[in-house]
Amino acid sequence: MLLPLLFLFAAAGLTGKSPKMKVNTSSCPITYYGQVYTTVYINFTGEHMFVCFNGYYNPESNGDCIKTPNTENITIFELNDDNDPSYWTYLTTLIKSSVNTTTNNVTCSMNFFYSVTQSVCLNWWICLLHFSGFGVKPGTTRQSLDNCTSLICSNTSVSSTSRCDSLSNVTATNRLCTVTGPTVIDFRGQMNSVSDRCEYTLLQDQSTGFTLKANFLERRRRDVSFVDSVTLAFSQGADIQxxxxxxxxxxxxxxxxxxVQTFNGVCLSKDQTGVTANISLNGSPVSxxxxxxxxxIYIDVPVNxxxxxxxxSSSSSSRLSSDSSCQQQYExxxxxxxxxxxxxxxCDVLSAAPFSSCNAVVDPEPYIIACRxxxxxxxxxxxxxxQFLKAYAKACQKITHLFFSTDHPEPICQDKCSDHEFxxxxxxxxxxxxxxxxxxxYTEQNRLGGPTVCKDNTASLTLVGCLLKENGIDYNHLHLNDKTCTGVMDPESHILKFNFSSDSCGTEVMINNSxxxxxxxxxxxNSSSDLITRQDKVFIEFSCSHPDVKLMIWIMIVLQSGEWHYSLTMKAYSDAAQTQLLGPNSDVRLNQKIWIVLETNGLDEEVVSVVTDSCWATSGNSPSSSxxxxxxxxxxxxxxDGTVQVMGNGQGTSNSFSFNMFEFSGKEPSEVYLHCQLQLCVKKNGSCVPSCSGSARRRRSLRYRRGAPALISMVWTP
Structure with a gap:
């Protein structure tokens, strides 16, 4: 702004007739058209005096300067170090009476004397109009709130005026746009509501390439939207969200x-009430x-x-979202x-005391309707x-400086919530x-998360963190059948995930036909040491099944043999190195060689060995079927059968064998069930390896552990 610029300045006292002067003003820097300067350059050219901010006046330069008539080729600078508060009050009152758009108080000043014409244009960068105290740069337009006229300074420094267009009803006390919940109360005091969950343009200044956007999202109901975030977007530089x-x-x-911190020319600040961003559009402050x-959004002097x-009411033209799904309506x-x-x-309290003291300046009706x-x-x-009381109180405070206490514990989660939460x-x-x-x-299907995801012999289950909270469930208290198997909470999505396999976390396995x-x-x-609990009991059962299985990956059974408690698994591989595990969807051809691994867990291999006593195939799922x-x-x-080979039998706690795939003759293609019976053999005073020497083979006397033999089965479909 021109007039505050000329008065609100501090400098050392100087007097002189030199055609050029440079004054350090870092003790009281000045912001001129959004740029902060700490040095003033004075230059005389006979008829004119130039006050410049980024170098001495030069007709060939593009420096920001103020041009004034030069009557005596002299400028007097004064440093006012008066500590009397009444002086600054007097000076503030004087300036505000001359420049009605000045809102800050004077804390330092520099005085120099000159005369001002009604309209002075500088043919390079500055066009000064003695109109409501504003300077206008070439190629820009400013508006007067007094009579709603646009002040235009062309690139050739020709000044003109025109009637306002889009903001023709804006008054000096209605420079505020409020967006609260789904409602937009525009600069003219008109209101409309956003009914979808799209992103909209709140404010766009095409001359500067600036756009202020608002994104609307639902909360507890699908059919009511709320303003959820605001974005300051620029043609150049990073957006500010x-x-x-x-x-x-x-x-x-x-x-x-x-x-205050500055990013991309925007001054950002935060207090306990919220975040404020201050920018300048064509020299007009915007908050x-x-x-x-x-x-x-508060505009000191509205621009086009x-x-x-x-x-x-321009929702259709202001909608930015390219994804039409945001427009879907719910009821x-x-x-x-x-x-x-x-x-x-x-809602009607906005028209009663204490808010009634502001009603004459800020119309409460749009806020009351939005609230209702x-x-x-x-x-x-x-x-x-x-929320609506605070919005109206904030509007009153901004325009009239009246303050209303609307203290209420406002939900603040800082950065805890994910995109699908509020x-x-x-x-x-x-x-x-x-x-x-x-x-x-999830809720329409009475679930707390997604379906079980099954893959081969593993499975996973996901639960939604916010649904657990809303149902009073602390995820830290959840586990699978095995208490040591707990879920992992994703810190970004707040999704709780349980992973397990068929031989872990207390998984129960059974075979039902195919x-x-x-x-x-x-x-x-559930801890027996807890005297009380505030957690509801949770039981979410889930399972994985593999219909039309071509080959079951592996099965685990838990066995008890005397004091030995161990698990037994059967796995199938397509290679001798046992790296290519066969799964339910694996294609196995007839006469293809496969390797079966029988493995135990929980046995001391220094004491016992596992002997695969027999393995056989049946066409039914019963081991005794024919x-x-x-x-x-x-x-x-x-x-x-020359394709069968047995490896490591009786030598340790695991062994394997291989054979070529087959199917039963004379039957329609159906499942083939493989069964194996195993025994535990004590290694003490004897070998556990069966004697297999061709036709003369015989069974050695093995020290089998007392207890029923282990039986395990597998199925495939030819």
Whole structure:
């Protein structure tokens, strides 16, 4: 601004007739058209005096200068170090009476004397118009709030005026645009609501390439949207996002304190109420405030802009989202807990004391209607009722400097919530709740998470963290059948994931005809040492099955033999190195060689060995069904089948054998079941390796451990 610039300056006292002077003003820097300067350059050219900020005046340069008539070729600088507060009060009053757009107080000053013409244009960069105290740069336009005329300074320094267009009804006391909940109250005091969950242009200044965007999302209901974030976008430079929890992103998270920080020419600050961004559009200060529920945009002198703040009814032209799914409409059941009469009483307080003292300046009607429309559909939770009171109080404070106390515990989750969550009340505590559309895919099926994902012999189950919280479930108290198997919470998505396999975490495995099914459950940890508990009991059973299995990967059984308690698994491989594990969807050809590995866990191989006593195939799932084909008998390979080879039998706690795949003759293609019976052999005073020497083979006397032999089965489909 011109006039504040000429008065609100500090410099050392100087007097002189030199054609050029340079004055250090770092003790009181000045902001001129958004740029901070700490040096003033004075240059005389006979008829004119130039006050410049980035170098002495030169007709060939592009320096920012103020041109004034030079009557005596002299300028007197004064340093005013008066410590009397009344002097600064007097000077502030004097300047504000001359320049009605000045809002800050004088704390330092520099005086120099000159005369000002009604309209002075500098043919390079500065066009000065003695009009409401504003300077206008060439190629830009400013508007007067007094009579709604546009002041135009062309690139050739020709000044002109025109009537306002998009903001023709803006008055000096209505420079504020408020976006609260789904409602937009524009600069003209008109209001409309956003009914979808898209991103919209609130303010766009095409001459500077600046766009202010707002993104709307649902919360507890799918059919009511709320302003969820605000983005300051520039044609050049990084965008600035104001997010929930008073968070700020400028490419990456920014930590704001009480002091002002500048990014891309935007001054950012934060206090306990929210985040404020101050910018300049064509020399007009613009303030953007966002507290997570309400965005308020204040323009000192409105410029020609587009968007919902210019015209709240322009939703179709202001919508930015390219994905049309954001426009999908939902209709949730009416909330029968809402008392319409109580809503009217709650919202109408904006026209009563103490707010009534502001009603003559800021019309409360749009805020009252916005309050009623929202609370008639949406429950008054998460501080929602107070949101509209705060929005009106903030508007009054901005325009009239009246302050209304609307203290209310506002939900603040900082950076805890993910994209599908919002900050709200959960059982009396502030935490991240699920957004309604996201949650509906689970709640409509009475689930807390996604379906079980089965892959080969492993499975995973995911539970939604915010749904667990809303149901009073602490994920730290959940585990699978095996208490040591707990879920892992993703810190970004807040999804709790359980992973397990068919031989871990207490998984139960069974064979039902051609299906292999293994089952587990998520349950609540129950400690016998706890005298009381505040956790609901949880039991979520899930299973994986493999229909039409061509080859079962492996099976585990748990056995008890005397004091020995161990597990036994059977796995199938397509290579001798046992690296290519065969799964349920693996294709196995007839006459293809496969390798079967029988492995135990929980045995001391220094004391016992495992002997595969026999293995045979049947066409039914019962080990005793017929027909039956033997592969291993008495610990040795079937001599009549030259494809069978037995490796490591009786030498340790695991062994294996191989054979070529086959099917039963004379039958339609059906399942073939492989069964193996194993025994434990004590190594003391004897060998556990069966004697297999061709036709003369015989069974050696093996020291079998007392107890029933282990039986394990596998199935394949030719």
């Amino acid at each position: 104001l997010l929930q929890g008073h968070r700020v992103l400028v490419s990456s998270p920014v930590t704001l304190s009480g002091s 953007v405030f966002f507290d997570g529920t309400t965005a308020q 802009v587009k968007g919902l703040c210019a015209d709240s 949730d059941p009416a909330d029968d807990t809402i008392n319409i009469t109580a809503v009217i009483e709650q 429309n929202t609370l008639n559909k949406y429950p008054a939770v998460d501080g929602l009722r107070c 900050c709200g009340d959960i059982h009396g505590n502030t935490d991240c709740r699920c957004r309604a559309i996201y949650a509906s895919q 299906q292999v099914i293994f089952t587990n459950a998520v349950v609540t940890r 027909p039956r084909y033997d592969l291993i008998t008495d610990g040795c390979a079937n001599a009549e």
